[in-house]
Structure formats: C-alpha cells, structure tokens
Amino acid sequence: IRGKVLAVAIEGKPFLTGGLHPDIPCCFTYKMTEISKAYEPQDVEEKWYQSWLEADCFKADTQSTKPAFSIVIPPPNVTGVLHLGHVLNNTMQDILCRLARMKGCEALWIPGTDHAGIATQTVVERQLRKEKKLRRRDIGREKFLEHVWEWKQKHGDIIIKQLKKLGCSCDWSRERFTMDEDYSRTVIQTFVDLYKEGLIYRGKRMVNWCPASLTALSDEEVIMKPQKGLLYFFKVEVAEEPGTFLTIATTRPETIPGDTAIAVNPKDPRYAHLIGKHALRPLPKELPAEQRKIPIVGDEHIDLEFGTGVLKVTPAHDKADFEIGQRHKLEVLEIMNPDGTLNEVAGADLAGMERFEARKRAVELLGELGAFVKEEPHENNVGFSERADVPIEPRLSEQWFLKYPKVKKSLDAVRDGDIKIHPERWEKVYGHWMENIQDWCISRQLWWGHRIPAWYRKDGSGEIYVGSEAPADADNWEQDSDVLDTWFSSWLWPFATMDEETKKKFYPTSVLSTGFDILFFWVARMIMAGYRFTGEKPFSHVIIHNLIRDAQGRKLSKSLGNSPDPLDLMARFGADGVRFGLMRIAPQGQDLRYDEKQIEEGRNFANKLWNAARFRQMQGPSNPQPDLSKHTLPMDSITVVAQFDSMYARLRKAYEEYRFSEAANVLYDFFWGDYCDWFLEASKPDMQGEDSAKRAAILETMDYVLSGFLRLLHPFMPHLTEELWERLGFHAPTHSEKHANFLMYAALPAEQSLPHLSDAEITDAVETTRELYEAAKAARNLRSEYKIASNKAVRFLLRPKPIWKTCDPAVFAALIKAETIECIEEAPSGTPSVVTQIGDLFLPLEGIVDLEAERQRLTGEILKVEAEILKAEAKLGSQTFVQNAPPAVVAEHRQRLENWITKRESLKNNLETLG
RNA sequence: GGGCGGUUAGCUCAGUGGUAGAGCGGCUCGUUUACACCGAGUUGGUCGGGGGUUCGAAUCCCUCAUCGCCCACCA
Numbered sequence A: 001i002r003g004k005v006l007a008v009a010i011e012g013k014p015f016l017t018g019g020l021h022p023d024i025p026c027c028f029t030y031k032m033t034e035i036s037k038a039y040e041p042q043d044v045e046e047k048w049y050q051s052w053l054e055a056d057c058f059k060a061d062t063q064s065t066k067p068a069f070s071i072v073i074p075p076p077n078v079t080g081v082l083h084l085g086h087v088l089n090n091t092m093q094d095i096l097c098r099l100a101r102m103k104g105c106e107a108l109w110i111p112g113t114d115h116a117g118i119a120t121q122t123v124v125e126r127q128l129r130k131e132k133k134l135r136r137r138d139i140g141r142e143k144f145l146e147h148v149w150e151w152k153q154k155h156g157d158i159i160i161k162q163l164k165k166l167g168c169s170c171d172w173s174r175e176r177f178t179m180d181e182d183y184s185r186t187v188i189q190t191f192v193d194l195y196k197e198g199l200i201y202r203g204k205r206m207v208n209w210c211p212a213s214l215t216a217l218s219d220e221e222v223i224m225k226p227q228k229g230l231l232y233f234f235k236v237e238v239a240e241e242p243g244t245f246l247t248i249a250t251t252r253p254e255t256i257p258g259d260t261a262i263a264v265n266p267k268d269p270r271y272a273h274l275i276g277k278h279a280l281r282p283l284p285k286e287l288p289a290e291q292r293k294i295p296i297v298g299d300e301h302i303d304l305e306f307g308t309g310v311l312k313v314t315p316a317h318d319k320a321d322f323e324i325g326q327r328h329k330l331e332v333l334e335i336m337n338p339d340g341t342l343n344e345v346a347g348a349d350l351a352g353m354e355r356f357e358a359r360k361r362a363v364e365l366l367g368e369l370g371a372f373v374k375e376e377p378h379e380n381n382v383g384f385s386e387r388a389d390v391p392i393e394p395r396l397s398e399q400w401f402l403k404y405p406k407v408k409k410s411l412d413a414v415r416d417g418d419i420k421i422h423p424e425r426w427e428k429v430y431g432h433w434m435e436n437i438q439d440w441c442i443s444r445q446l447w448w449g450h451r452i453p454a455w456y457r458k459d460g461s462g463e464i465y466v467g468s469e470a471p472a473d474a475d476n477w478e479q480d481s482d483v484l485d486t487w488f489s490s491w492l493w494p495f496a497t498m499d500e501e502t503k504k505k506f507y508p509t510s511v512l513s514t515g516f517d518i519l520f521f522w523v524a525r526m527i528m529a530g531y532r533f534t535g536e537k538p539f540s541h542v543i544i545h546n547l548i549r550d551a552q553g554r555k556l557s558k559s560l561g562n563s564p565d566p567l568d569l570m571a572r573f574g575a576d577g578v579r580f581g582l583m584r585i586a587p588q589g590q591d592l593r594y595d596e597k598q599i600e601e602g603r604n605f606a607n608k609l610w611n612a613a614r615f616r617q618m619q620g621p622s623n624p625q626p627d628l629s630k631h632t633l634p635m636d637s638i639t640v641v642a643q644f645d646s647m648y649a650r651l652r653k654a655y656e657e658y659r660f661s662e663a664a665n666v667l668y669d670f671f672w673g674d675y676c677d678w679f680l681e682a683s684k685p686d687m688q689g690e691d692s693a694k695r696a697a698i699l700e701t702m703d704y705v706l707s708g709f710l711r712l713l714h715p716f717m718p719h720l721t722e723e724l725w726e727r728l729g730f731h732a733p734t735h736s737e738k739h740a741n742f743l744m745y746a747a748l749p750a751e752q753s754l755p756h757l758s759d760a761e762i763t764d765a766v767e768t769t770r771e772l773y774e775a776a777k778a779a780r781n782l783r784s785e786y787k788i789a790s791n792k793a794v795r796f797l798l799r800p801k802p803i804w805k806t807c808d809p810a811v812f813a814a815l816i817k818a819e820t821i822e823c824i825e826e827a828p829s830g831t832p833s834v835v836t837q838i839g840d841l842f843l844p845l846e847g848i849v850d851l852e853a854e855r856q857r858l859t860g861e862i863l864k865v866e867a868e869i870l871k872a873e874a875k876l877g878s879q880t881f882v883q884n885a886p887p888a889v890v891a892e893h894r895q896r897l898e899n900w901i902t903k904r905e906s907l908k909n910n911l912e913t914l915g
Numbered sequence B: 001g002g003g004c005g006g007u008u009a010g011c012u013c014a015g016u017g018g019u020a021g022a023g024c025g026g027c028u029c030g031u032u033u034a035c036a037c038c039g040a041g042u043u044g045g046u047c048g049g050g051g052g053u054u055c056g057a058a059u060c061c062c063u064c065a066u067c068g069c070c071c072a073c074c075a
Helices: A041-054 A084-102 A117-132 A136-155 A158-166 A181-196 A253-258 A319-328 A355-369 A407-415 A426-435 A486-490 A500-506 A516-534 A566-573 A575-584 A596-618 A635-656 A660-687 A692-713 A718-728 A759-785 A802-806 A809-815 A851-877 A879-884 A887-913
Strands: A002-004 A025-027 A068-072 A106-110 A200-210 A215-217 A222-238 A245-250 A261-264 A278-280 A293-298 A310-313 A372-385 A393-402 A420-422 A454-457 A464-466 A477-479 A509-515 A539-545 A794-800 A818-823 A833-836 A839-842
Touching: A041 A158, A041 A575, A041 A718, A068 A084, A068 A500, A084 A106, A084 A158, A084 A509, A084 A539, A084 A566, A084 A575, A106 A500, A117 A136, A158 A566, A158 A575, A181 A200, A181 A464, A181 A486, A181 A516, A200 A372, A215 A393, A222 A253, A222 A355, A245 A253, A245 A310, A253 A355, A261 A319, A293 A319, A310 A319, A319 A393, A355 A372, A407 A426, A407 A516, A420 A426, A426 A516, A486 A516, A509 A516, A516 A539, A566 A575, A566 A596, A575 A596, A575 A660, A575 A718, A596 A660, A596 A692, A596 A718, A635 A660, A635 A692, A635 A759, A660 A692, A660 A809, A692 A718, A759 A802, A759 A809, A759 A833, A759 A839, A794 A802, A809 A818, A833 A887, A839 A887, A851 A879, A851 A887
Parallel strands: A068 A106, A068 A509, A261 A293, A420 A539, A509 A539, A794 A818
Antiparallel strands: A002 A025, A200 A215, A200 A393, A222 A245, A222 A278, A222 A372, A261 A310, A278 A293, A454 A464, A454 A477, A794 A839, A833 A839
C-alpha cells in the first residue's frame, strides 16, 4: 500500500485511528489481527507447546559443539499427580534450561519417573482389594506384578502430561523410568559390584520394621513424632534377696516377656551392689521362676536421672537394648510377629494380641500380680513409618546392608566447593549427616522393585551366589525374595539415565534442583554414587528449595484439603501465570506461604505484558531488529533503556545466585513500573505528535525494550513471550539455525544498549527524567489534594528552574494531565503550589481554594522540611561524622541539606504569596 | 540434648553499615482510544526486648524472648 492512510478499519469498525498522522505517507504491509483486550492463555499455551515439540526444540544434540548444560529431573513417583511443589521445582529447572539455550548452550533436561516401591505397591494393593477383593499373597508374586505394570501403563504418564502442560522443556525422547530394562540392568550390576567390593553384606541386624507394610525401612524413612503416652512403673524382685524389689519405669510393658536383663548404672550407689545378681521378670506368669530369672547388669549408658534409674533390657525389640545385649552377651528373645502381634513366647495371656492391646493387658496383668506400682503421663518420641504412618517396630531381621562408598570424597567435594549447595547453609546439614553416616538397609520385603540378585543354594549349604544373571544350574538355587530400596535405584539417576555418548557430552550435570526433604535420601547418595561409579561428581550445583505452605503456615497435604490442584490453577490463570506467580514468592532458605492471590498476580502480569504489546501493535508495524543508534533519542527513551540495562544487570546477578524470586521481581518491577507506568505514559503525546522523527525514535525504543524484555522474560513465561515475539514480528540472532524463528533459541540482548552514547549523556537524561517524574508525582498529589478528577485536564503555572529547559513540556503535561503549562516568573498570589526540582508548580483554582487550608498544608510541609534540615545540620555539624565518614557520603548529605534549604525558601515564598 | 533458620506496615515478604521498601489489603478519585486482570493519590513500621561495637546499626557482636525445622538409643 502506498499513499496516505487516514484510518484503518476492520470489519467496518475503526481500529487504527489515533496512531497515524493523516499527512504522513506510509509504506508498509501489515497483517492485522484483532487482538483481544485480555490475554487468554489456554490456546496460546497449547499451540506453542505443540510447535516446540513438532520442531524438536527440546531435543538435545550430543554432537553439538555448543557448551553443554544439563539437568536431570528429580523423578516424580510414577503413581503421582502434580502438586504445587512439583510446579515450583520444575519451573526452576525449566527456567535454567531455557536460559541456557538462550545463552548458547546445548541444553539437556532428562525427564522420567520413579517406580516408588512402597508407594506404588500400596496403591495397587489397595485397588486390588477394593475392586477384586484380592490380597497380593492370594494371587502370587508374578500375577501381582502384572497388575502393577498394568496400572503403571494406565496411570504412569499422568504426571508427565501435567509437566508438559506447565511448559517444561524436557527432552521427552529420553524419558526414563527406574524400572526400564537398561536402568534395571545398571541397578543390578551396581549391587553386584558393591557386593564384590565387600560394601554390601547380609546380616541379622536391628532394623526399622513397618508392621503395616511388613518391610524393613531405612533410618531416613522413619519420622520421629512426639507422642503423649504413659510411663508405667512396676517392680521386680531380686532373686538372691527375696523381699528386695527394684522399681522399673517403662513405656512398653508389653515387651516385659522379652526382657533378658535388668540394667543399672555401675556408678549408681542405689543399685551398684546388685550387679551380678538376678531379678525375677513377672511375665509370662505361667513360667516357673527359674525361667523368669534374668541377670542384673551394669551399663554406663543408663541415665541415673530418668525414671528410677533401672532399665529393663529387651534386646529383640529395642535398638538401644539390643546394643546393651551385645555388650553383655544377653539372650535375644523375640516375642513379636512381623505384623506387630505378640507371639506365644510372650505367654498365653498376650499371645496373638495386637501390640497396643497387649500393652493394656500387660498393665492389667502386672496389677493382678501385685507388681504394678503407678503410671505417669509421659511424652516421648516415637518413630513412625513414613509411608504407612504407624509406629515402627525395632526388629531383629536378616537384611542386606550397604556400607556407603566414597564418603570422604563426597564430604570433601562439598566442603571444598567442588559441589556447591544453594543456599549455602545446607552444606553444613549435609556435612553433619555425612559425618554420622550409618550403613544403609537396602532390602525391602516388597514385590515391586528391583529384585535382589542373590541366590541361595537349596541344599541348605548356606552357599550364596550374587550375580547379574541367575546361576547356570538355576534349579538348585532360590533367589532372594526381597527387592531393593527405591532409593538404591534413584541414587544412580544422574548417569544411569544416560548412554555413553550422552554422558560424554552432558555428564556431570550442571544443576540439581530439589527440596531439602530429600537431601539425605537422594542428594547425598547421588554424590557418593557419582564418585564411586563415574569417578566424577554427578552435578556442580544443588539448588535446595523449601516447602510450600498454606496461608496459615500449614504443610500442603491432601488430607487437610489445602493443597491446590495445579491443573485447576493453570486452567484459571494460565501456566505462565502460575509459573511467574510462584517464582515471585519463591525465596530460598525459607518456607513460602502460598496464597492464590499470588498466582493471580502472575496472571495479571501476563495481561499487562499482553496489553503493552497490543499498544505497540496499534502504532503500526515494529522493527524486527530495532536499532537505537539510528535515532536521536528523547530523554525518556534514554532513561527507559538505561533502566532496562540496569534491570538486566540485576537479573544476571540474581540468576548467578539462583535467586528466582529476585529475578522475577526485577523483571516485574521494571516492566510494570519503569516501562508501562512511566515510559509509555510519557511517550503517549508523541504518538499523536507532529514530529515524525521523534515518534520513530520512541517506537524504536518500544521495539528495542519489548524485544529485549520478551527474551529476558521468556524463561519465566515461555508461551506468552513466544506468542508476542511472533505477533510483533521480532527477530534476533539465533543459537539454532534450525529454530531461527523461535524466541526460545534467540540470543539474549546486549548488556549495553547505548554504546553510542557517553556515560554523561545517559546519566544526564536519567537524572533529569527522575526529577521530572518526581515533579509529576508532586503535581498529581496537588491535584488530588484539591479533589480534581483524574480525567480532568487543568491549567498549571510553573516558575521553572534551569533544568526545565531540557525537559519536554508535552511529556510533563501528559503526565500530570495539564491542559497547559504556563511559565511565569513571579509566584501568583492566592494559589496552591508545590515545590519541585524542576520548579514551583501552581494550580490556579480561583474561587475554589480554601486559603486557610492551603496555608496549613504549606506550613505543614515547611515543618517537615525544617525537621529534615535540623537532622541534616546535626549530622553535618558532628565533627566525628565529617572526619570519619567517606567523603562521598558527606557530600551526599551536604547536597541533601542544600536541597532542603532551597525547598524551604520556595515554600516560604509560596506561603507569603497566598496572602 | 546438639544444630540451623525466622521475628521489619493489617497480611505475605524484600532489604548485610549511610534518608525504612514492595505487593496485597484499607481509604479517596477516575472508565482518558494498551490494560478495571487497569490508572492516580493516600493510609499503615520506636525493624521482637535489652546491651555492645561504630561518626552512623533493620544490617555486625553478645544476651534474652518467641516461633519453626533438622539431627540424637532418656527407657
């Protein structure tokens, strides 16, 4: 189209009227689409995710010559559905990956899921019981596992689909599952290697037994909870001294039949003389006294202060007692079945009873025997099974254990900064755990998992075979029925997910992002596995984020019903809105309180950006690759670009420290405040103005800032920015020729936007603009004082200072909604005024002004200013300050004082003219 | 019992030595052609208490209080 464009209409409705001057010939072709006023994310997000997938944007190339950046996803449970914690964690990872691509790295993000032994098995068992009234033992191992696999096929990719909705740029072609064939082979081989090295051994030890899941658990899977219970006191007779009784305090009277000693501290004067004698255990009562006779031993570990200072020792059912038993070679008497019921050893009265029932019964029995003394309320810590949420039972059983490899190396790696944990304080926690590390019980009495590659000879010879394949004469052997702890597979995750080629390019990985709750379960173990099996660290940086809590500070949980569904949030606010909203409040090192308001803010910001882009689009086509050096930039443009640069600098710093909320806030504040509230508002008059060069310069500025901002924001809000990038038609140097059209591969903007201007020119513009904007605020304040409607244009008078000469009156007028600004030399009498750095502003409102009120307002101002002056004078009057403070600080105070004094003079002057 | 972290506006939190900040909420005004998922203005704080270092402390040190978390075999 060549000619004069007066207006543009779409379907008969005027669309582009205000933006073009009728006398300016235009030459452009412009594909116009009507843009809706509010951003509607759903279609946009779906569309772009598909486009990225179709163009293979997430696929990492092992042959690439670009520097590598890699992350492995903390594999969510295959049973899982997305919760807010996943959203937080995976958004962070996505941001880092997308940023890396824009920095010119070859980024790989490996996704996958974890088979989650107990969790998955429990879910499937429950379903089986509900739907088919079957228990797993009814159908046998093989059939049961078929059910689990079936279930996994059906539900296993739910969480993966949800991650896609969130916009995660994982390389889905490399999705892994901890029970994949390759992966399983690695797990088994690992076991075999460690066994051969002597680090894995089998032994009968005290383990944490879960009577509900019927399996052993690692120490990490046990959660200590304070419980209100009772401390029971009962007495036992000393066998050698009939009539002498010892009173014992215990929380677990039901284990009395399992007691094989009484222990006292040898330093305890009350009891020391009894050491070596015997006591008569009251239960089971049917046993003859001779069989109830147990030794009284002396042990340093007995606390003289607690209870009566006499401890009953139950080596089979208490960890500490077991150790005392070891020290004194005590008999180990098991009185409990795996499911937590008492067995016949406990005696006829208790046999078959559930453990808590048995406790009550035992107390009754003691009473009947006259051995019961008293009970007291007592609070103690009881270990609960993390999964089943029932008290665990310390139990002696035959299990497989791992002596951790490379402990020292792993400790040093973090201590020496080879692996950095963010925030740093977690390094201490890590160090503490590593220093007190205990052998890891790795066998689980479950079916769902990697079966332990150990075979026992059927002939009872006790011969054990451990290997990655079954022994040749398999018929003579029986495989161990247990499986490995899930974490025994996940600790290999960073490298077991990679083939040789991938490892060469992408291992060690760059960053690992996870919650602090699995620092020991997973992170520490991965480090040790990394050093042991690859000879290298598995990752260089660990980002630890904290828990999301609700507005009341409670943990988010299904049972409390306070756990919002991220899919619902994404449907209502858009994935980008959820991502951004959450990132803005995701500080490190502290739990974050979630409130839907914050997600709403994310959505609002998306809408703000959408409309700012829409505003630009209405002014005509944008320059795909804006170039500021071709224009004479007005002051406001220089300022906003300088603000963009300093925002970008702060953003880089925030990224360096992995401070995502800082990064999000920096982006938010610049765009909403500097760009929209000030720059866009200031530039509006020039959009309709006569000066085409100026208009072009401003449009170029908008293009420059938008193009840069979209790139910087992209990692946080990938869909929306990609959409606007296309709509505005921007181009930038790309890091992938194949994906040149995608914002997601665009190079980041230059760090210096105005290299053609001198520092002085920039500082000058920024300073002047700041004064002008400050003055605008003061003027708006004055309008508001006099209740002038914000849409009403009024006349202002200005007694200018020299700086006014460099300001654009039209801009100022627009900012303060002035009909005219008339420059004057003398303060007019009887007129409300405000004192600013660009001059004294007067608001002539004849007849409306309450002079007395205005006088009071000005007097109040003067008082405030005088207080400031006094403060400043006191400061500068202090010799110690002037002598000791840095000269720059002193100069700053001097300048401040001068400004206050000038202001006071002006105010006084204006007050006088009121009459 | 050991360790770590928090305590700043009504709420959620920034702010690591130089004039106490943001968002939300509250209140007032406004539908002006980017945006009511909006704009303008305004109201909120002796920075948990006490002591110390310093010319100067929300910021560094000590101490107390309080809340939260992690670790630990007082039965």
